[in-house]
Amino acid sequence: MGSASQPHAVRGTLVHCQRDPDTAGASQGLVVHEDGLLVAADGHIVDVGPFEAVQDRLGQDIPIIDHRGCLIVPGFVDTHIHYAQTDMIASYGEQLLTWLERYTFPAEAAFADRAVAEDTAAFFIDELLRNGTTSALVLGTVHAHSAEAIFAEAARHGMRLAAGKVLMDRNAPAALCDHRDEGMARTRDLIERWHGYDRLSYAITPRFAPACSATQLTAAGALAAAYPDTYIHTHLAENHDEIAWVAALFPESRSYFDVYDRAGLVRERAVFAHCLHMDDVDRRRMTEAGAVAVNCPTSNMFLGSGLFDFGAAHRHGTTVGLATDVGAGTSFSMLTTATAAYQTAQLTGQTLSPARMLYLATLAGAEALDVADRIGRLMPGYEADFVVLDPAATPLMARRARHASDIAARLFMTFVLGDDRSVLETWVAGQRRHRRAPTHPHAHTANLRNR
Known part of the structure; x- marks a missing residue:
């Protein structure tokens, strides 16, 4: 070589x-x-x-x-993927919330063992490269060493990669919940150690609003303000039951997106996966703030969550990334994922040209991660x-x-x-x-x- x-x-x-x-x-x-x-x-x-x-x-x-x-x-640039879910890809049945309980949380609990994290990280990076993906925005688990493992493996291959440990402090198994202060302390330590090292960047990663208290989200927002060149990486408006749950948990917020906005988590380099069920008010605010919507077409169809609206994103001038979202996503291949995006557009009366499919798999991801100059x-x-x-x-x-x-x-x-x-x-x-x-x-x- x-x-x-x-x-x-x-x-x-x-x-x-x-x-x-x-x-x-x-x-x-x-x-x-x-x-x-x-x-x-x-x-x-x-x-x-x-x-x-x-x-x-x-x-x-x-x-x-x-x-x-x-x-x-x-x-190729994959703007949303869970490396800890590699071993549960193609798990049968369920929609989002039940799927998390049945498959995701048990798989992520295994990452309490550092050896599991390191072994999975090595396989995961090899699988990205085998599929032509050279840059990615990656979620770990609640364990700090999950972020350390993926960073170390990416650095060994010289990859441009952003990642972070997941933040959760409620509505998840006890073994996967952070203590309020401990999660922030570990995140800050990981930022200091890894952000800007070689081609690596840190992503502050609240899993999604239902798994985070308002206090934890606000603390994450304060950390994001202290480190403005880090990423913010989370999920948004993926599933109707999820959205209803957020409304019940955060009655003071006008929308799911507003929960994050109130916590200081909406800014440039904030990357929101899915963004399927949003109104124009939130779409305008997302664009004004320079935040990013990520389309995850194979996982959206696999979990029956809905279809991404390219037309709405285009009308509002929103930056859009493309992502495999393994393990709900069904393939590491960005070729397969871009084809699923084409099919999604067809189902919503829109279309993607071959040139735009290439754009979504490459330059759009670079723009979403604010590295299109590199x-x-x-x-x-x-x-x-x-x-x-x-x-x-x-x-x-x-x-x-x-x-x-x-x-x-x-x-x-x-x-x-x-x-x-x-x-x-x-x-x-x-x-x-x-x-x-x-x-x-x-x-x-x-x-x-x-x-």
């Missing part, structure tokens, strides 16, 4: 979004180099463009990895997180690819039919962290300078 300081050049069809195709127009938002070359050194992209032009600027001793026929896209595009100066996608990864894909006449058709086909088998390589900060045995005939490493 080499070190991050060793230059690499990768050839293939380079595709990224320079802005949201819905606002810029697909032709303005999407950048394509059909035969492109990307050069990475010291963890960053140093040159990118048409092969012939970049080749002329390339040093003589830099090898070219040839992936002609493959798509090279920015690394990741999400294939541009000089950006961190060298990128994925090589094989459009011929399966026999069906290879057959369908022969009839995909333009980049939009090739992108769409790769999203709809693709999964982890489509991810040929995953590069993080200029290092290849995952490689699948290639199926494409041109996939090889060679110095092509004289060809």
Whole structure:
């Protein structure tokens, strides 16, 4: 794999979004180099463009990895995922509140054992990379060492990742509840130790309003004010029964969202998963505050929670991220997740273009995490997180690819039919962290300078 300081050049069809195709127009938002070359050194992209032009600027001793026929896209960004729920993915039945009681809390209780956290973190990070995800916003459990384990594993791979220990002080098993002051003290300690270390960031993580007292939420808001460049990460308006419960627990608040707002938890870098059942008042306030809504389409359908309204988010100018939400989400693959988002849009009388599907899986996530100046595009100066996608990864894909006449058709086909088998390589900060045995005939490493 080499070190991050060793230059690499990768050839293939380079595709990224320079802005949201819905606002810029697909032709303005999407950048394509059909035969492109990307050069990475010291963890960053140093040159990118048409092969012939970049080749002329390339040093003589830099090898070219040839992936002609493959798509090279920015690394995928998963903006909401529970690593502690890895072992309970695809658990049968139930809607949100019963599902938490039956499956989630028992799974998270096992993380009292640090060895469980460390073992799961190692598997989880490998699974992200195998699916082309290079950045993520991750929930741990109430145990402080759950955050330590995922941070340590992400740092070992050089990933850009944000995470936090969960805060809960009621309506959960006693073993999963924080003492009021202890939870804040542990969170502050984790922020001091991990936030800003390498490519890591801390996320202050109240699980959701029903599991947090007003006192705990207010304390979390005060901590967020003391550390304004941390993230706030929680759930919002996922399920009708959940929303009714919040109304009963917080009768002084006009809405579920208002509970968080009153506690000082609505600001830039506040990331709210689901956001399915919201009114215009809350949507406007979310946008004004610079907070983020995250669409979790496979989990929303799996738990029967509802369908995300892209149109409402667009009308209000809300920043939207895309997320797998494992373990209620049914796949680690952002290809599968973007396809589910497309299907959600179809069911609500809307549509997502292939360019916007790519945007949601890459640049939109970078914007949601406020790091779009560092990741999400294939541009000089950006961190060298990128994925090589094989459009011929399966026999069906290879057959369908022969009839995909333009980049939009090739992108769409790769999203709809693709999964982890489509991810040929995953590069993080200029290092290849995952490689699948290639199926494409041109996939090889060679110095092509004289060809």
